[in-house]
Amino acid sequence: MGHGMARLATLIGLVCLLVTTASRAQETIYTNVTSERLEAILKELNITYKKAPGKKDGVYSYDFERKGFKVRMYNYSGEDLWLESYFAEKATLEAVNKWNTRAKFSRAVLVKDASTASISLEAQVDCTLGITAGMIRHFVQRFDDELETFSKYLTK
Amino acid sequence: MVSRYLAGVLLVSLFASAAPTEEIKVYRTLSTEQLESLLKAATIKFQKLEDKKSDSIFYDYKVKSFNLRLYFLGGKQLLLDTLFPAMSLDKINQWNLGTKFTRAALGDDGKGGSFTAVESRLNLKGGVTEEAIKEYLGAFTEELDQFQVFAKAGGEPPALTKDETTFTEVTAKQLEKILDDLKVKYEKAELDNGGTTYQYQAKDAKITLLNWGKDMMLEAHYPKLDLAKVNKYNLDRKFIRAVSYSNKKGDYSALEANLSFVGGVSDSIVRNFITAFEEDAREFGAYVAKAKE
16 A cells, blocks of 8 residues: 555544544533633623622522523522523513424513513523533523524514 | 534544545644743733743733733743742642632742732643643633632632533433432332422432423422411522412422433433432421421
8 A cells, every 4th residue: 555545544543533533532521610610601792791699599690691581590509500591572472482382492480570571481401410511502592592482482 | 412523523524525634733842932832822911031041931911800920931841830829738738629620829028928829830742732722721720710709718629620511401211320329229110201200208208309301390298388478488498489289189399409411411400309308308398397386
C-alpha cells in the first residue's frame, strides 16, 4: 500500500471515529447548580438578567427578556430550575389543557387571583437527578421555542 | 465531545505541512517566579508571605467569597486551602467520602476555637503542565462552591459532581440496558413515527416510556379528572404535566414527564428520571383516587 493510500485509509478511519463518537462525550454531572454556575451559563448565552433574592433563603430569581417575552427563571437552592412567562390572553382551563395535550417541554397552568386570570407557561428541571451544563443551556434555549409556539397558539 | 475534538486534531495533523510542533512545558519543580507568573496569567492578585521555614511561601488571594492560601512547598508540591466554620466530624467525614479532589479536616485555632479546613494538594513530581496547574486552581474553587452548599444544607449532604459519559441521542439498545439494570420488565413496540414504546408495571402504576432517540417521555393513565382538578395538580407540583384527554384511546387523565437528550445526558440521569417518575405516578394516582371519592 503506497503512502497516499495509507494516508487515505487513516483518514477514513478517523472520519469513522468522528462519526461514531459524535454524540458521546465525557462531562461533569452536577446534582446541584450553584448561582455562579447558572450565571456563567446565562452569560454564555448573552442573557442580561436582573437577579433578586426569593422569598426563602437560597432561592434566587432572574428576570430577562427573550425574543420579546418577559421570562423569569428561579434557582431553588441549586436543586431545581424553573422558567416561566405569563400570558393574559385566553386564560381558560380549556386553552391550558389543550396546550398541554400537545406540549413536550413546557406546560401551561391557569393562575387565578381574586380579580384576574393568566396563563403561566413554565418548565422545570430537577437538578438533583443529575444535570449537565449542556442540559441547562438547552433548557433555557428550548424555552424560547416554547414561548414562540405558545404565543402563536394563543393567537389562533 | 473530547474524542471528537481529539479526532479532529489528528485529522489536521495528518494533512499539515511538516512544521515543527510546539513543545508543551512540563514542570517537575516550580520556582517562585514561575508560580507567580502562572498566578498573574490567571489574573490572580495575591499577597506573598514567607514562613519561618526557608522554602515555605504562602500566596493569599481571594476568589469569589473565598479567602484562599496557596502554599509553595519547596517547589515540589502546591497546597491550596481555605477555612470554614467548624462542623461536626460526621459531616466532615460525609464530605470526604464523597469528594474526589479536596478533603476537609477539623482544625484547632489554638485559642479554644475550631474551624474546618478544606484543602487540595498537587504533587509536581510526576510532571505537570501549565494547563494542569490552572485547572487545579480553578477546580478547587468549584469544589468550594459545592462545599459551601454542603455546609449550609441541613440534612443529607448534596451529592457531589462526577464525570460520566454523556450522549445526545439514546438508542433503543442503550435504553433497554438501563431498563434491564433497573429490573424493569417491559413490553416493547415500535411506533409508526420511528419511536419505540416500552410498557411496564411499576409498583403503583402502569407506565409507558416513549423513546424518540433525541428525547423521551414517560406517561401514566388514570380515570379522567375535570380540568380544574388537573390544573390544581399542575399548580402545586413541579417536573410533571397533568393533562386530560378525550380521544380515540378514550377519556382519561395522564401524568407526563419529558426528558430531552439534546443537551447531553448520562445513563444515571436517564435512570434517575425513570425512577423519579414512578414516585410521581404513585402520588398522582393517590390524588386521582381521592378526587374520585
